[in-house]
Each structure stands twice: as structure tokens, then as C-alpha cells.
Amino acid sequence: MEFAYNGSGREIFIYQRYYNGYLQTPYKTETFSFTWYWQNDNREGLVLKYGSNDxxxxxxxxxxxxxxxxxFDGVKSTFTNSVILN
Incomplete structure (x- = not known):
């Protein structure tokens, strides 16, 4: 997920397979754009809007x-910068 300061964002799905213990080259990537905003001034919740009623x-x-x-949508989730995981 990418969040921009201007309230825009992208959710990116990268599909890869493991073969012989190694991660293969991605075979598919999907990107979904959204806008986001804080639920209130406490900044403890985000609303991500993908479409008119989504x-x-x-x-x-x-x-x-x-x-x-x-x-995240009812599921406990953690996201980190992928650069720091490598």
C-alpha cells in the first residue's frame, strides 16, 4: 500500500510463485487506486474510498x-516498507 500526503493512494498486489525454495519473477501485478482520509481528529482510523460506494x-x-x-477491513494487519525487509 502507498499513501500520499494529498489523500491519494494505491493498493498493489504482486503475484509470485515459489519454485525449489526460491521466489520466482512476478507473473501478475494488480493496482487499485483509492483516496483516503482520517475518520476523526484522533487519527486512529482511516477510511479508504475505492469508488462511489466502495x-x-x-x-x-x-x-x-x-x-x-x-x-484492516476487520483483519489485524501490519504493513512495512518493503525496502527495509530486503
Whole structure:
């Protein structure tokens, strides 16, 4: 997921297979654009809008440097900057 300061964002899915213990070259990538805003002034929840009536809620948000966690559409989730994982 990518969040821009201007309230835009992208959700990116990269599909790869493992073969003989190694991650293969991606065979498919999907990108979905959204706009986002804080639910309230406490900044503990995000609303992601994908279309006219297509919303996902990200509750109990915790943001630190390259780390984002919370309850994403009902599922406890953690996101990190992929660059720091390598």
C-alpha cells in the first residue's frame, strides 16, 4: 500500500510463485487506486474510498516511520516498507 500526503493512494498486489525454495519473477501485478482520509481528529482510523460506494475501514491505526498496523477491513494487519525487509 502507498499513501500520499494529498489523500491519494494505491493498493498493489504482486503475484509470485515459489519454485525449489526460491521466489520466482512476478507473473501478475494488480493496482487499485483509492483516496483516503482520517475518520476523526484522533487519527486512529482511516477510511479508504475505492469508488462511489466502495469503502474499506482501517481501525486502531498505529503509524511509525516505515510501519503501519491496525485492523484492516476487520483483519489485524501490519504493513512495512518493503525496502527495509530486503
Amino acid at each position: 469503502f474499506i475501514y482501517f481501525d486502531d491505526v498505529w503509524v511509525r516511520n516505515d510501519y503501519l498496523s491496525g485492523v
